[in-house]
Amino acid sequence: MAGNSFGQIFKISTYGESHGVALGVTIDGCPAGLSIDEAFIQSELDRRKPGQSAIVTQRKEGDHFEILSGVFEGKSTGTPISIMIRNKDQKSKDYSHIADKFRPSHADFTYKAKYGNRDYRGGGRSSARETVARVAAGAIAKTLLKESGITINAFVNQVGNIKLVTPDNQLDFSKIEDNIIRCPEEKTANAMIDLIKDIKKQGETIGGAIRCVIKNCPAGLGEPVFDKLHADLGKAMLSINAVKGFEYGSGFAAISMKGSEHNDKFISEGEAIKTTTNFSGGIQGGISNGMDIYFNIAFKPVATIMRDQQSVDVDGNEATVTGKGRHDPCVVPRAVPIVEAMAALVLADHMLRDRSVRL
Amino acid sequence: MAGNSFGQIFKISTYGESHGVALGVTIDGCPAGLSIDEAFIQSELDRRKPGQSAIVTQRKEGDHFEILSGVFEGKSTGTPISIMIRNKDQKSKDYSHIADKFRPSHADFTYKAKYGNRDYRGGGRSSARETVARVAAGAIAKTLLKESGITINAFVNQVGNIKLVTPDNQLDFSKIEDNIIRCPEEKTANAMIDLIKDIKKQGETIGGAIRCVIKNCPAGLGEPVFDKLHADLGKAMLSINAVKGFEYGSGFAAISMKGSEHNDKFISEGEAIKTTTNFSGGIQGGISNGMDIYFNIAFKPVATIMRDQQSVDVDGNEATVTGKGRHDPCVVPRAVPIVEAMAALVLADHMLRDRSVRL
Amino acid sequence: MAGNSFGQIFKISTYGESHGVALGVTIDGCPAGLSIDEAFIQSELDRRKPGQSAIVTQRKEGDHFEILSGVFEGKSTGTPISIMIRNKDQKSKDYSHIADKFRPSHADFTYKAKYGNRDYRGGGRSSARETVARVAAGAIAKTLLKESGITINAFVNQVGNIKLVTPDNQLDFSKIEDNIIRCPEEKTANAMIDLIKDIKKQGETIGGAIRCVIKNCPAGLGEPVFDKLHADLGKAMLSINAVKGFEYGSGFAAISMKGSEHNDKFISEGEAIKTTTNFSGGIQGGISNGMDIYFNIAFKPVATIMRDQQSVDVDGNEATVTGKGRHDPCVVPRAVPIVEAMAALVLADHMLRDRSVRL
């Protein structure tokens, strides 16, 4: 039973390979009457697309999309919204040198083990190119969330050992897009960019981290006991290529905290009930409590390096995998819109799921 | 749309509240002909039950189960297996002192916000007592996995600042159950136990971490792009009460690693293809590669402390929550079988899901 | 992948065998705050239970239920509602004479073919006793629908060749429960009862039909293109034991009708838009239009007859199946509440599903 759908009510199904004819997504469950802004969808795709800056892969893909269905006179009709991104020149390149080899820490070996055969052109379905469909769908989800005032901001908060340490509430999220690494603090951003440039020169790659902050999420979203809001966010993030870890609120730091330190005290603020601290990360018992939701995601270094590596071929014989092509030295700058898209898909789904709890 | 089911093919539905009539689980999708060992199910429940040692809650619950369906002459029939654990004396206690107050960092406020009303007796459905149903179902999943030789071992690897640092391959997992903290290294275990006893005396609670190692998982399990094996494991773990973070393989450490360090080299070992290192954590591209799968889970300190805390009541008025009752000073010793159960449920499901990929 | 769940949002999972420990259902997705009337649930179970009249099986089963979870202080909490019906004396009887034989037109052969083994006691899971769980869940669904004014009435409209021909709008549905066959027209009811008594004397069984009429269903329920309202109603009815056919609106009579005859003309009636005829059966394009929904269901004669029948055993050898035990000579009187329950489950689910279509 395959796993190319995500969400229960705001549900997406994606398809497409790195070098196939097209990639795409069908959203089944977008409410009717939503204004669909094509320029916004394109701007989200542009944030993800290759070739946008000096620190990402220099492949050129326009990532132009076409809405095939579900939108009439500028609004969603309540029927499936299908969006297609056609690959350009997908047949031009020769992949025969890699067809029979397993690249280290790629999905070559596991796809072969599972499916018996594989589309070796650029990683086929295992390529992060697949996420273009998520970003397109996420743009629709963001549009839906905007109606409720919910905002989602992701940003790079670590590359290698360079960390952003400023607290969220002292950051200006409007500056995230001001630099090519997508870190809202200029000085840290520059250090990260320098590191990546240096890593790239070495023919190397480096890991990184993204932090995501969701504001104005109403209390009540999340479906215990299995579909807790943070569990679905966690799954969404872990499903993104290269992600190795997820933590929300206090996260791994909670391990060494005491209950009296960690407990968030409730207070009244006008009509609202808030907490004085937010170690809970805006979620208690798997349900949002109205405070900011925030989480961190760890990304491994990209597996493709510009060096020769020893490996084996499909017959188990030793083989050398040579590093070539145009690849990202660090995945996080382009992963920022993907993280936001997946967060938006989770929230849009839970917003609709929550509707059935009331008489 | 509620979220009390887990799994797609080996699918469980759970029910029950802390102080309701009973808790239980129905497994729909267990293959027919599996020998069901009731003693094993009970032994798993016993590992989770309250009152088992000096460092866990002293509540007394027998947690005896009854199989209501799906097993005939000792074997699964292929029809739903329903297991019920009846609560004892669930009506005896007075919870009126807590009925209108929101305990800090509990789910009281969010359940009220979501459902309008709540069963305040012992936390109702938000209580970790809910996990008894998961452990019962997990015992069946483990039985199924055993047929394929897959083993799952979880253990406590951190309490507060006390860490187990020995590599997995130098640990003797058969010693996990030798001490009440469930850490396979005696010296570290004793230090953890001492810490928890001290924390308890303070009326405090403390966070902790659990590590889980899965051996003999065949290559090929996992369903990209959304239901990657680690994404489903992550969701499963994050759905457990008090969990704040999940990482697999290199996890958060990958952030500061380079590609050449992190890549796991393939080598042939007889017929098999293996990797020389295992930063991938046994999973590449969301699919198991036959190496050990391992992951870490962070747990926050239990929210119930034996101290008075300032909070608010349902009307937003200030209110004092007094600490009383019998609660765990640290959740991890009893969470070990829960982690294993959830891991087993994910693997059993993916083992069955994988069957449809072949002609 | 097993099939013991029904519904998407108002979702039920059932379990249990004819002669197992218990049967039951867990409803996940009932909105919070619904008043649960235990007497009503029991009254619905009583309409289905064996031994209630001279024309049904004389087995004695009390069918007392116990609510295990999800209801607090008389109201649904939004967490799973689990209802259990314990079997009485399930171990008392000897089924060895049937254990190795395939009874004609029962599910003995197919269960063996599918599952490898089977619980032969009273048909195990294939027994219509399974429907007790549906009726319990249906009682909750009816309670939910009542809030919206939706009413569901099923009645027997044919037994053998004896048909009820009076149009729905001339029938008094309050008379359905006035006789043991559950036909709202006394004279026809008596003829049906006489026929069944005669059939029973012959050691025979006879087929029958049930008609169901749903009033006050708002326009807008149904989810094209696959989950059309009538398609889900059809599946629900076809999933009931012994059902061989389903038609709604004009049904099979539509085959020989012309477009001009069949089309239902729209007219305005005050604020509402209605149709002058209702060949559509209250559903157009898979979505309710606000008119009465009605459909017919065909039931085959019960397979257990009080006569010897030639058959084969599990080894393919000839074997005689002797007719004994206490069985229904005609299934329709007891199937009336089952039909209503399944219709209620479909409508409750679609009522909640429809909520996500709007911004």
Next chain:
Amino acid sequence: MAGNSFGQIFKISTYGESHGVALGVTIDGCPAGLSIDEAFIQSELDRRKPGQSAIVTQRKEGDHFEILSGVFEGKSTGTPISIMIRNKDQKSKDYSHIADKFRPSHADFTYKAKYGNRDYRGGGRSSARETVARVAAGAIAKTLLKESGITINAFVNQVGNIKLVTPDNQLDFSKIEDNIIRCPEEKTANAMIDLIKDIKKQGETIGGAIRCVIKNCPAGLGEPVFDKLHADLGKAMLSINAVKGFEYGSGFAAISMKGSEHNDKFISEGEAIKTTTNFSGGIQGGISNGMDIYFNIAFKPVATIMRDQQSVDVDGNEATVTGKGRHDPCVVPRAVPIVEAMAALVLADHMLRDRSVRL
């Protein structure tokens, strides 16, 4: 929660409107390694396409498809197979005369009631043009079933009052495609064709029926208690535009049969166990028994007639709907491949679902 997906393991998601940019389907769950024959897919689409004969709509649509993903070097890869059929000249026509009116017995009114707005061009998503995606997916499902020797043949067995009465086993299914009505008996076929031509001249439409026979289905398919094989077949058929009824095996005729007549006697035939009669329609207890599966489907007359009809507009005012355009006078000839496609999708799904029942 929308309903544009079908199937659990062999799962399809469809999209597209009659006059939108494109229609399509994504199949998630087709096993890897299946040879995909594009010519066969086209031939199936051609059986459904408009303009193929004198008795169907004269609209001209080529229905050329494009495979966007999931097939590599002629074989399925195990990743989603996405197939798109682009609409030609979809913007050319003026639909303003119908935009504000509710055509009798169309889905205009109910779509408006549900979604608030609607795509009125040619019926939008409610148009039977939607089924082109089903036929494309069904061609892949048929290809999969062929590997197991399962064959599916549907044919027209009634138009108006003209019925095919010859038993299945005396029919030659290879003759189905010999005439434009798709009835395997020449004489009856000609009478049906004449009737439809006459109906068309009257500006009228007429109902009809299709029968489907599935051969070589192994025993064991079907998932009680809700996803019985015939229940899923029934839902599949009822989800097709214009279908009003479904019966399998004895169907509605069972109502007046006795148990002794209806019971299918088991006999041994070599290694196999078969039945001497087949009133069960190849399915017992919701599971296939290895005998032929057969069922009948009733279609209503097409709602669009070439006559003026009184109706109302969106404001409830009286309005005249004028008959124009090119429409089918009878839906059944083009529905034959749609019925086969839906049957193939159900069987392919159940074949894969059945795999998880064994250890």
